[in-house]
Amino acid sequence: MSAPPLQVSRGTRALRRLLRQAVELRDLGLGGFRYWVTRRMASWQSDLVFAQRVRIRELRRAHPRLHELERACRHATAADKDSARFARLQAVEEELSRTGKALAGLGAALVGSEPEKQSALRHKLAAFEARQRTLSEEQAQLVRESPTRRELLRLQAELQRVREHIGLEAEEARLATLSLHQGQRSGRSGESFEELAVRETWRTFVPELSRSQEGLRVLRGVTLGAARVELDQLVIRQPRQPGQPVEVLALIEAKRNPNDLARGFRLRQENLAWFRGDTGHYESEQYRTWYFRSGHFDREAVHEQDGERFVFAPGSFRHFRREPGDGPYLRRLCFITREGRLDGLSASALSRIRHRLATDERWEPRSETWLRELLRWCQSLVEPVEAPDVLRLYCSVPGRARQILVVAR
Numbered sequence: 001m002s003a004p005p006l007q008v009s010r011g012t013r014a015l016r017r018l019l020r021q022a023v024e025l026r027d028l029g030l031g032g033f034r035y036w037v038t039r040r041m042a043s044w045q046s047d048l049v050f051a052q053r054v055r056i057r058e059l060r061r062a063h064p065r066l067h068e069l070e071r072a073c074r075h076a077t078a079a080d081k082d083s084a085r086f087a088r089l090q091a092v093e094e095e096l097s098r099t100g101k102a103l104a105g106l107g108a109a110l111v112g113s114e115p116e117k118q119s120a121l122r123h124k125l126a127a128f129e130a131r132q133r134t135l136s137e138e139q140a141q142l143v144r145e146s147p148t149r150r151e152l153l154r155l156q157a158e159l160q161r162v163r164e165h166i167g168l169e170a171e172e173a174r175l176a177t178l179s180l181h182q183g184q185r186s187g188r189s190g191e192s193f194e195e196l197a198v199r200e201t202w203r204t205f206v207p208e209l210s211r212s213q214e215g216l217r218v219l220r221g222v223t224l225g226a227a228r229v230e231l232d233q234l235v236i237r238q239p240r241q242p243g244q245p246v247e248v249l250a251l252i253e254a255k256r257n258p259n260d261l262a263r264g265f266r267l268r269q270e271n272l273a274w275f276r277g278d279t280g281h282y283e284s285e286q287y288r289t290w291y292f293r294s295g296h297f298d299r300e301a302v303h304e305q306d307g308e309r310f311v312f313a314p315g316s317f318r319h320f321r322r323e324p325g326d327g328p329y330l331r332r333l334c335f336i337t338r339e340g341r342l343d344g345l346s347a348s349a350l351s352r353i354r355h356r357l358a359t360d361e362r363w364e365p366r367s368e369t370w371l372r373e374l375l376r377w378c379q380s381l382v383e384p385v386e387a388p389d390v391l392r393l394y395c396s397v398p399g400r401a402r403q404i405l406v407v408a409r
Helices: 012-020 030-044 048-061 064-081 086-111 115-144 147-166 168-209 258-275 347-359 368-380 387-396
Strands: 216-222 231-237 247-255 301-305 308-312 333-338 404-407
Touching (some): 030 347, 048 347, 064 147, 086 147, 168 404, 216 308, 247 258
16 A cells, blocks of 8 residues: 655745744844744753753752762762772772673573583682672772772762652653653654655656656665765666666755754765765765775775665766856755754754753853853854755755755654
């Protein structure tokens, strides 16, 4: 059963609609930034991980004794590192850790071992247990002889009691569980969007690239053994003569979050320069691998998919050319993304801002000093080219805006 048709928009009108709603974080003043932060905070409150981090932040702010103990532990840790017994204590602790892992491995092996091997395994197990006892005794003696280590252990125990008493241990455990589940959901969502993007490539881009679909393939995750290269999709035509290089008709980036368009655009500009031998626009050292020893795309490379081998050579990318006047590579560089709010910085940068807002214990949105500091930090995360810049660039060249597909949510 075929998937239902998607609501997809493209062209200048679609991109300008996104741009009208975009925020240019690099240009915001304090008032505009305060409004942006307020709106973002409101939208993030529904995120369980964000809300849990805020809960932990407020819990920590409400218990100054916690901070006192944490500072005391940091000072005690530094004093312990300077002590005469520290080096030997550290060595003993590391060996105890290795011994514990060995014991766990031997115990597991003994459970599933054949009868004739059990005697030897038990002998090894007994030797490691004896070693563990010897090390534990030495560790205890070293601790008795080290005032700084005893003080550190005392403070750490008190800190642990306070954390448990105020509920911080339980709240942090809940955060870890929520974060794990969120990461799993995000991974599944990313895979789902990749599948969607491939279907849309076949439905929209492929018919426009060639009247005949003979020999056409959509390749995914193409790396060719090169550094800094992992292409989401390549539309290629296989040659009629087996073993000859393919012809690349289009390079397509799938970005579930529209704020990541610029990150993909910047890297693909560099990659296309490398594929085309445009040496002034990439650093060969960054592309040097065991296969491409020169750091240049100067030999054939193979991509394997679904049991087929696809040969690539420099001539495979002949259709990609810069815009006039040493402009960027736009022709045949396409994007598929979802409709969404543009914030003028990447999703990863936005994630860093979200994390800081949820965890900054100095949180004081009414303080102009605090807000200015936050604004400067946020603007430091903005790259010279961000998603709104990419959309404007594609709108500025006739026909290029149709190379970006925007899928409705």
